[in-house]
Amino acid sequence: MDLDKGNVYSEYGTFTHDALEKLLDGETTKEQTLENWQTYVAEWRNNPRAFQFDTSQIRDGYINNLTEYFDNITIPKHQGSFSNEKPVMTRIKGANGGTEVFVGYIDTEYTDEDGNLVLVDYKTSSKSSFSKSKLPEKSRQLRLYALGEHQTLDIPLDKIKCRFNMLKYCEVHFKQENGKWKTSVQERSKWVEKMKTKLTTKLRKDDDIQGFEMSELLDKAIAANSLACMPKNIQDQFFIQDYLIEIDINEDDLNELAKEVAEKCRDIRSFEAIPNLESYLEYTYPYDPDNYFDKKLCGYHTSDYFKEKEGLLEDIEPQADLDKVNDDMVDFGDIFSSQESDDVFNELFG
DNA sequence: CCAAGGGTAGCCATGTGCTT
DNA sequence: AAGCACATGGCTACCCTTGG
Numbered sequence: 083m084d085l086d087k088g089n090v091y092s093e094y095g096t097f098t099h100d101a102l103e104k105l106l107d108g109e110t111t112k113e114q115t116l117e118n119w120q121t122y123v124a125e126w127r128n129n130p131r132a133f134q135f136d137t138s139q140i141r142d143g144y145i146n147n148l149t150e151y152f153d154n155i156t157i158p159k160h161q162g163s164f165s166n167e168k169p170v171m172t173r174i175k176g177a178n179g180g181t182e183v184f185v186g187y188i189d190t191e192y193t194d195e196d197g198n199l200v201l202v203d204y205k206t207s208s209k210s211s212f213s214k215s216k217l218p219e220k221s222r223q224l225r226l227y228a229l230g231e232h233q234t235l236d237i238p239l240d241k242i243k244c245r246f247n248m249l250k251y252c253e254v255h256f257k258q259e260n261g262k263w264k265t266s267v268q269e270r271s272k273w274v275e276k277m278k279t280k281l282t283t284k285l286r287k288d289d290d291i292q293g294f295e296m297s298e299l300l301d302k303a304i305a306a307n308s309l310a311c312m313p314k315n316i317q318d319q320f321f322i323q324d325y326l327i328e329i330d331i332n333e334d335d336l337n338e339l340a341k342e343v344a345e346k347c348r349d350i351r352s353f354e355a356i357p358n359l360e361s362y363l364e365y366t367y368p369y370d371p372d373n374y375f376d377k378k379l380c381g382y383h384t385s386d387y388f389k390e391k392e393g394l395l396e397d398i399e400p401q402a403d404l405d406k407v408n409d410d411m412v413d414f415g416d417i418f419s420s421q422e423s424d425d426v427f428n429e430l431f432g
Numbered sequence: 433c434c435a436a437g438g439g440t441a442g443c444c445a446t447g448t449g450c451t452t
Numbered sequence: 453a454a455g456c457a458c459a460t461g462g463c464t465a466c467c468c469t470t471g472g
Binding site for chain 2 (some may be wrong): 258
């Protein structure tokens with residue numbers, strides 16, 4: 083059954099991934115990438131049938147932050163070329179013997195200056211869902227890729243780096259009054275505003291700047307989200323970088339992950355073997371139209387399949403792009419019964 | 433999925449009093 | 453005047469919950 087209905091986040095996320103892929107493959111320049119983004123947003127705004135954000139605040143935050151990203155793309159220092167959407171195969175021992183084989187696609191892989199193999203996963207989502215306690219779960223897919231590259235390329239684990247690049251955010255580095263440097267993570271479109279108190283402290287110490295000039299300078303910098311109008315010595319006390327969340331890779335964790343994934347595969351297979359699964363689910367997890375997740379995000383309950391079945395045809399929303407699919411990873415262990423592979427993947431990593 | 437708000441713990445800038 | 457220890461208030465990161 084095709085449940086790939088999509089939502090505004092998957093539309094924007096897909097565009098963003100494609101744009102970065104073209105840039106790192108050398109097909110486009112940074113300037114073209116920014117232009118393509120602006121065109122994409124403009125067309126989205128003009129398309130009344132497009133998926134919508136839930137509120138204007140969410141929309142503006144999302145678009146403004148990503149616009150700042152596209153306007154300030156930094157290409158990491160690297161040796162050789164970038165691989166984008168590179169397939170990687172991972173084999174793990176099945177819970178009931180045999181081998182589970184996964185194939186997935188890494189957003190970006192490259193070798194850094196120190197010879198480390200770097201695996202990058204781009205995220206356009208909010209960092210709240212990537213807090214420390216949620217990271218082990220969020221990083222399962224990435225860690226499985228790391229295990230796969232460790233297996234196939236025979237690269238030691240300590241030479242493999244895994245990270246999420248949280249595109250909506252940046253790391254602000256600033257010099258404290260005691261001379262020490264510190265880091266703060268901020269939404270890209272608001273980082274100067276968030277530094278207002280620090281900028282004020284520094285400006286106050288500058289004898290050449292009068293009180294009225296200060297607030298003018300601050301307003302100007304905040305409006306432009308840039309310190310370009312500030313005195314040089316103040317500019318030198320700030321810089322921004324991509325906000326990367328590093329995922330620690332070690333043998334014990336990966337062994338545990340492989341075990342968990344193998345058990346999950348076993349559980350999913352037995353789950354899918356339940357007779358009359360759909361009736362079972364309707365009874366066990368009934369659709370709640372007041373639940374935001376059910377109504378807007380759940381792949382099953384937002385699908386045309388479900389709506390047609392339930393006679394909710396008036397709820398069927400415009401389809402922005404029928405061709406886009408999001409099959410990040412396929413379970414090759416089940417290649418001969420591939421029907422269930424997407425479901426297995428979604429259960430594991432969705 | 434998102435933002436917002438509450439609570440908590442830890443860090444930092446600042447001021448004060450004291451000493452050298 | 454400069455250095456130090458300490459208290460204070462402010463700020464921030466982090467986590468969790470709530471509600472759309």
